[in-house]
Amino acid sequence: MNNLLILPVVIPLVMGLLMVLFRKNITLQKIVSAASITATGAVAVLLMIQNDQDGIQTLQIGGWQAPFGITYAADMFSSLLLTTTSIVALSCLLFAFKTIGEERESYYFYPVFLFLITGVNGSFLTGDLFHLFVCFEVMLISSYVLLSLGGTRKQLRESVKYVLINLISSFLFLVGVAYIYAVVGTLNLADLSVKVAEAGQGGMLTAISLVFLIVFSLKAGLLLFFWLPGSYSAPPTAIAAVFAGLLTKVGMYAIFRLFTLVFYHEPQITHLLIGVLGAVTMVLGAIGAVAYGDIKKILTYNVIIGVGFIMAGLASMSIAGMTGSVFYLIHDMIIKALIFLIGGTIISLTGTSKLEDMSGLIRTHPYLGWMFFTAALALAGIPPLSGFLGKVFITQGTFEAEYYWLGGIGLLTSLLVLYSIMKIFMNAFWGETYLSEEMEKGSTKGIMVPIALLTGLAVLLGVGAEGISSYVNLAAEGLMNPELYIKAVFGE
Amino acid sequence: MIYTILLISIFFLVLSIIAAVYRLIKGPSIPDKVQALDAIGINLIAVVAIISVMLRTTAFFEVILLIGILSFIGTIAFARYLERGVVIEHKRSK
Amino acid sequence: MKEPNDVILRSVTKVAVVIIFTFSINLFFSGHHLPGGGFIGGLGFAAALTLLFLSYDIETVRENISLDFKKVAVVGVLIAVGTGLGSFLFDAPFLSHTFDYFDLPIFGKTELATAVLFDVGVAMAVIGTAVTVIMTISEDR
Amino acid sequence: METLMSILIGLFFAIGTYLILTKTLLRIILGTSIISHGVHLLILTMGGVKAGGPPLLGFEEITFTDPIPQALILTAIVINFATTALFLVLSYRAYKVIGTDNTEKMRGNEDE
C-alpha cells in the first residue's frame, strides 16, 4: 500500500474543483494551478525514487485486494511518464498565463486544464482495464472542453469531429471490455495477464487484443490519426501544446501496457501488426509533414510521425526497442509541447501560419529562433539532443527483431521530419527581416520561460541521458518482464 | 398454472407494446407518437410488475414507480415542446 | 391565439414533485441495500426539478431555489473525494470505507457507513450537473 | 438468449453506424445513442444473462447474476450521458456559429 499513488490524480482534481469555487480570483487560480502541478511532479519524482529502490509501487484502492477492487500500480514506466507529464503541463501552463486571455481564464480554463492532467495521470497509474476507460473519459471530456473553450468557428468545427471520433472509440473500448470480460472474467490487468498466460493466448484472445489495438490506435493516432491535424490546430497555442504533448501519449501508453503486460504471447501477429500500422503511420505522417507550407499542419503531422516511430519500438518487443521507446516517449512529450509552443508563438508574432508570409524573425527574436532550431534538431533525433538515444535504440530494436523495413522507414522519416521542420526554421527565421518589433501582432514577453525550460530539458535529456538511463532501463525491464508487475499487484 | 396465466398476461402486454410501437412508427401526427410513447411506458409498468411476480422479487418495485414518474415527465416535455416550441420557458412577462 | 394556461398541470405538479422528492430520497437511502443509490437518487431529484421547470418557468424556480448548481456539483465531487482522503488519516488505502452499527435513540439499530457520505457527494454532483446543463441550455436564446 | 442478443446488438451497431455515416449532425448524435444502447446491452450479455436473481442480498436467492457488468454499465451509462449532453450542446453551438448542421460543410479546408 502506498497512498502516494493516488496523489497525482487527487491533487489536480481537488485543486481544480476548489478553483471552480473561486472563479473570479484569477491570480489565485494561476498560483494554485502551478503549485498543484508542481506538487504532482514532486510526487511523481518521489515515486520514481521509490521505484528505483523498492520496485513497483501499488495501491489497492479502498483496501480491496486485486483483482476485486481497483488497483493503482506505478512502475518505472508510469512514474517516468508522470514526471514528464508534470513538466510538460507546467510549461504549457506557464505559457498559458500570458497567452490564454482573460475570457478563457474566467471560464474555467485552469480548472479544466488540471482536470485534463487528472485524467492523464490516472491513465498512467491505473492497473484496471475499466478504470483506464474512466480515466480516458476524464481526460477526453476535459479535452473536449478545452478544445471548444472560446467557441470560435474553427474550434467548434473541429470539436465536433474530435468528439464524435472519440465517442466512437470510447464505445469500442467498452466493446472490448465486454469481450474480454466474457472470455477471461476479470478486469485487473495483472490478473488478465495471469489468466491469459494460463489459458495460452489462443485465437480468441489474440482477436480481442486486436479489438483493443484499434481502440487505442484511435486514441494514440496510430494510423487512425485523421482527427489529429484538425483538432490540434484549432485551439489556442497553450492548449494545442498540451494536447500534442500528452493526449496521444496516453493512447500509446495504453498500447504499451496492454501489449507488454497482457497480450505478449503472439508477437508475430499482434506486434507485427503494430509495426505495420506504425510504419504506415510514419509514412503517411511524413508525407503530410512535407506536403504543406503551414506551420500548424507541419507540426501536427510531426506528432503523427512520432506515434508511428514509438510504436516501432514496441513492435520489436526487445529490450533495446523498449528502452528506445521509453526514451523516445519522454522526449516526444517534451519536444512536441515545445515545438507547438514555439510554433504558436511564431504564429502570434506574425499573425499568420503560412510560411510564405513570414521571414527573418531571427533578427528580432534570436533566442526564440535558436531554441526552435534546437527543438527541431531534437525532434529529428539529431545527436546529442533528446531524441537521439530513443532513435538509436528503437532502430536497434527493430533490427534485432529483423524488421529492417520498420527501422529503415523510421530513419527515413526522421530525415523528412528534419526537412519539414527546417522548412519552418528557414522560412520563418531566416531570410530578410520585414517585420519590425512594433509591427508584430503579439509579443514574446513572459513566454520565453516555459520555452526555455523545455528546450533546456531537451538538451539535458540528450547530453545528460546518463542521468535517467538507469530509470529508463528499469522501465524497459519492467515492460519486458510482466511477472514483476503481476507480483507487485498481487503482493507476496 | 399461475405461471401460465402470467405468461398469457405478458403475451397480451407485449402485443400492446407492439401495437404502441406500430402507432409510434405510423404516426401520423407527432402527438400520436408521443401518445404511443406514453402508452409504451404505461405498458412497461405492467410488464415489470408481472416479471416481479414471476421472479417473486420485490427488487423492481422502484422501477415501476420510476417509469410512472418519468413517462409523465417525458410526456409533458414533449407536449410542451409541441405546443410552444420551447421546453422550458422564460417568464412570460418578458 | 390565446395563451394556454397551465392550471391543471401546475396543480398536479405540486403533488407529483413532492412524491418524486420523497421517492428520490428514499431511493438514495435505500441504495445501500436495495436498488437505488446516490446516482439515481440524484437524478430523480433533478427530474423533479425539471418537472418544476417544465410546469413553471425558469425565473420562478430560480427565485425559489437560488443555488449555483455548478458549485453544488463541485462540492459534491469534493465530498466524494474527501471521504477518500479521509483514509489518509487512518493510514488506510485511499477510499477505504468503513461501516458500523449504532443504536440511535429514534432509528434503533442503524448502520452508519462512510459510503453514505460518498453517496451524498455522488447525488450532489449529479443534481448539480443535471440542473446546470438544463438551466444553461434553456437560458440560452 | 446470448446469441440472439448478440445479433440484436449487431443490428444496433449497424443502424447506429449507418446514422453516423450520414451528414446531419442530429442523426449522428442519434446514431451514437443507439450504439451506446448496443454497447450497454453487449456488456450485460457478455457478463452472462439470467444466471440467477438480481444481485441483491437478503432475498432468498442463492445465485446471483454477475454484478460487475452491471456496475460497469452504470458507469458507462453515466459517462455516455455526459458525453452526449456535451456533444449535443456542442453541435447546436456549432450549428449556430457555423450556420450549418451538415458535416460535409464543416470540412474546414477553405482557410479562414
Add this chain to the structure above:
Amino acid sequence: MVWLSIIILVPFIAAIIVPFLYKVFNQKIHIGWFVLFIPFLIFIYLLTYIPSISAGKTFTYLVQWIPTYDINFELYMDGLSLVFGLLITGIGSLVIFYSIFYLSKEREALHNFYVYLMMFMGAMLGLVFSDNILVIYVFWELTSISSFLLIAYWYQRQRSRYGAQKSMLITIFGGLSMLAGFIMLSIITDTYSMREIASQMDLIHGHELFFPLMILILIGAFTKSAQFPFSIWLPDAMEAPTPISAYLHSATMVKAGIYLVARFTPVFGGTAEWFWLVSGIGILTLLYGSINAVRQTDLKALLAYSTISQLGLIMSLLGIGSAILYFGYNDESSVYAIASLAAVFHLVNHSTFKGSLFMVVGIIDHETGTRDIRKLGGLLSFMPISFTLAVIGSFAMAGLPPFNGFLSKEMFFTAVVNASQLEIFNMETIGVLFPVIAWIASVFTFVYSMILVFKTFGGKYKPKMLEKPAHEAPLGMLIPPAILASLVVIFFFFPNVLANYLLKPALASLLPEEVTAVDIEMKISAWHGWNTELFMTIGVVVIGSILYILLKKWIGLYSVYPQSFTLNRLYDSGLAKMESGAKTITDQYMTGSLRAYMIYIFSLLIFVWGGALLLPGAFSIDVSNDAPVSFYEVGIMGSMLAAALTVLFAKSRLTAIIAVGALGYLVAIFFVLFRAPDLALTQLVVETVTTALFLLCFYHLPKFKKEKEKKGIPFKPLNLIISLGVGTVVTLFAISANSSRMFEPVSSYFEDSYELAGARNIVNAILVDFRGLDTMLEIFVLTIVGLGVYTLIKLRLARREKDEGAE
C-alpha cells in the same frame, strides 16, 4: 592523456563564450583574434604527439558519457587520427587568421560565424579522435549541422538557404544510413567500440547483413565526401563565406568520409564488394568532378568540382589499397600498399593546395567583387602575389612538378596501373579501365587548373565588369595561403619526412601490421625513372595543353547533354515533386469530411477485427450454455428493433427522438429481464433526461434537411456495406466471446458484500466501495461536462471573431 579530451572540449566551450566576447569586444577588436588561439594551441599540442605516434604508439582515454549503454567518449589517437587532427587544427588556424581579414567586424555577425566554426572544429576533432561508433555518429551529425549553419551564414540570401538545405538533406541522409549500418554492426559484434569491431572481422564477414551494412556505411561516407551521385550538394555549399569553403568544404569536413572509409578498411577491406564500391565510385567521381569542373564559370564552383574529383581520387586509392587485405601480407602484395600511402599523402596535399587556392579565390572575390571567370582577366599585374600563390596551387593540383601534387599523382598512376594487373575481383577483365579513366580525369584536371590560373590572371583586364578596381589584398589575407603554398613546395622536396612521421603511422591504422612493420618500398621520390607513370603524366600535360588552347572549340559539347537530366535538376524536381505529390496524397484522404474519417475508421475496424476473427481458434459458436429465450422477450426485441429502425428512417426529428425514447425504455425492460434493477432505474432516468435535453436543444437545432420535402434518410450503398460490416463483426465477436468463456468471473467474491462492505445491494457496493474510484471519476466527468456546457454556451469568442473580421 586527459588533454586529449580537453582539446575536443575547448572549441565547444569557446563556442559558448564567443557571443559574450563579441558583446564586450566587438567594437574594439575583431574577435577572430581570440578564437585564433584555440586551433593554434591545439595544433602545437598535437604536434608534440608526432614522435610517439611515429614510434607506433597509440593513446586512449576514456571519458564517460552514457556508461549504461557503453556510449562513451572513448578517445583514441593513432596515426590516422593524428593526421586528421593536425589538418583540422592547422588549416583551421590559417582559415581563422584569413577570416579576420576577410570578414569585416562592422558588417558581419561574427559571433555567429565563430560559434559555428568552433562547433564545427570541436565536432571534427571529436569525430577523428573517437573510438565509439555512436559517438562518431554524434560528431558526424554535428559537423553536418554546423556546415548547414555555415553555408547559410548569409541567411538573407535565397541561394544560401537553398545550398544549406541541400547539403543538410544529403549529408544527414547519409548520416542516418550510416547510423543504420553502425547499429547493425553493433548488433553483430555486441559492441560500439571501433577497435573491438575491427577485431571481430571474421564474424562480420560471415554475417548475412555484411553487404547491406557495408553499403549503408558507405552511403554515409560517400554523401559526406561528395562522391557521385551525392556530390551535388558541394557546389551549392560554395554559398558559404570563402574561409568556410576552404576549411569545411575542401580541407576537413568532406574528408570525414575519407576518414570513415579509411577507418573501416580493416573491417571491410579485402572483399570484392568493398573494393569495387570504394574504388569504383571513387574513380567515377574523379571523372565526373574533373569533367564538370572545366565548364564552370564561377571560380568557387570550379574549385568545388575539383574538390569532388580529388575526393574521388583519394577514395579510389583507398579502395585499391584495400585489396592488400585480401592477400594478407606477402612480398608481392606489398606493392599495393602504395595505393594506401598515396591516399593519405594526397589527402594532406590536397588540403594544402586546395586550401591555398580557395583563399586566393577568396582574395579575388574580396578585391574585385566577383568570381565569375567571364568577368575576370588580366589580374596578374594588379595582384602578383596572389598570382604566384594561384600558380603554385593550380600546378600542384594539375600534378606538375615541383609541387607535392606531382608526387601523389604519380603514386596514383602507379596504383591504378598496379590495380589493373590485379587478378582478383574480376579485375583481370575490366581492371584496365582504371588507368584509362584516371588518365582522362587527369587531363581534365590539368585543363581546369590552367583555366583557374590563366583565365583569371592572364588575358585582358575588364575593369567595367568588376564591382571594384582590382588591387592586391592586405598582407594578412596573403599570409595563410602563402604558408600553405610553401608547404606545397616543401612537401615536394622533403616528402619522406612527412611520410616517416605522419603517413606511415597513419597507414598502420589502415593496413595489417605486417605490411607496415617491414620497411617496404615506401619511399616517395620525385624521380622514379622512365616508367609508365611518367609517360602518362607527360601525356596529360601535352593533351591537356592542347585541350586548353582549343577550349573554345569544344566547350560547346557540354551543352549537348540535356540540362534536365543533370543530378541537380533531378534533386530540384524530385523535391518539388515530393512536395506536390505529398500534398496530392494528403489532400486526397485528409478531406476534413467527418464522414470520410468515419469511413476510414470503420473500414479499418472491419478489416482488422474481421481479420482477427479469421485467426485460428478465434471464431467459435456454442449455444449450449445460452440462457433460454421466451417469446415475450423476442417480442420486446422486435419492438426494439422496430424502434431503432424508426430512428433510422424517421423523416422528422421528433419522430426520431420519440423512437429513441421508446428504445431507451425498452432497453430498460431488458435490464429488468436480465435482473439488473439498478441499471433499469438508471437507464430510465438517463433516457428521460437525455430526451429532455434533446428537446431543449431542438429549439436551437435545425430540422432535418429533408424534412420539408418529406424524404427520409439518403441511401448510400457504401454506408450500408460498412454499417452491416460493423454490425456483423460485432455480432460474430460477441458470439465467439460468449462461446469461449475460459474463466469464472471474479465476481463471486462480491457475494459477501454484506460482510465486506455492509451493503446488501451488491451493485451499489461495487459502485461506492469496491470500485468507488470509478464512480468518483464518473461524477467528476459529469461535473466537467456541466462546466463544459456552461462555458460552451456562455463564452462566445466567435462573435468577437466575426466583429474583428468585419472591421
Add this chain to the structure above:
Amino acid sequence: MSINVLSEIVAVTLILIGCIISFLSAVGLVRLPDVYTRSHAASKSSTLGVLCTLLGTFVFFIFQEGYFSIKLLLGIFFVFLTAPVSAHLICRSAYRTDVELAEVSARDDLKEELKRLQEKG
C-alpha cells in the same frame, strides 16, 4: 382452499384482467381514427389496465411474501394522478399544432369558441 392459494388466484386474475384491458386499449390505439379518440383508448383504459395489474401484484406480494409495498401503492397513485394530465396535455398540444380531427367527429366546439374570442379581442 387456503388463503394463500385464494390470494394467488385473485392476484393473478387481477393481473390477467389488467393485461387484457391494456390489450384492448392497444387495439384502440391502433384502430381508432384520430389522435383525440386514440387518446381515450391510450389514457383511460390503459390506466385501468395498469392499475389492475399493479393491484394484482400488490395483492400477490402481500399474501405470498408478506411484503407490503408502499412503492407499489405510490406507483398506483402516481399513475392515477398523472395519466389524465399527460393525456390532456397531449391532446391540447395536438390541437394547438393543428392536427386534423377525424372526419367522423361530430363537430369542433373549441374552434368556434376560439374564433369568437379572437374576434372579441
